[in-house]
Amino acid sequence: MQVDKIRGPQTDQLFRAILELRDLEECYRFFDDLCTISEIQSMAQRFEVAHLLRLKKTYETIKKETGASTATISRVRRCFDYGNDAYEEMLSRLYPDEKPYEPKK
Incomplete structure (x- = not known):
């Protein structure tokens, strides 16, 4: 783990x-x-990136909506694909009516 x-x-x-x-x-x-304001904003941004990835938004849309770099978006995406499923677990609790993220096979 x-x-x-x-x-x-x-x-x-x-x-x-x-x-x-x-x-x-x-x-x-x-x-x-x-935390510093910057640390909190970074965590909040990553969580919103995860939410938008879960909604199957494009990197370009996510970048525009959150201001996140493509490196940050890619990092969050890797967590969805290879991580501990924590983003999905928390997002499914917050937004139970949304469809879960499905990693590419």
């Missing part, structure tokens, strides 16, 4: 703290203290 490369006591502590967040406002406050 690919997550082993990030696993450790400090990461466990961070993720346990995230799991304790109770609402959106608490998330905003915690991540504002924890």
Whole structure:
């Protein structure tokens, strides 16, 4: 499993703290203290790229809508194709009526 490369006591502590967040406002406050604005924007952008890939949007459309580079779009795409299925899992919870991403065979 690919997550082993990030696993450790400090990461466990961070993720346990995230799991304790109770609402959106608490998330905003915690991540504002924890991360730079740029880090938060980068994570949000990658997640939106994942959402648009799931909707089968073209790289050009995704680039225009998110401002993401083709390198970022490709990285997210590789996660869909070869990753831990976490993007799909979270997006299917947020948008249960949308069709899931299907990697090229």
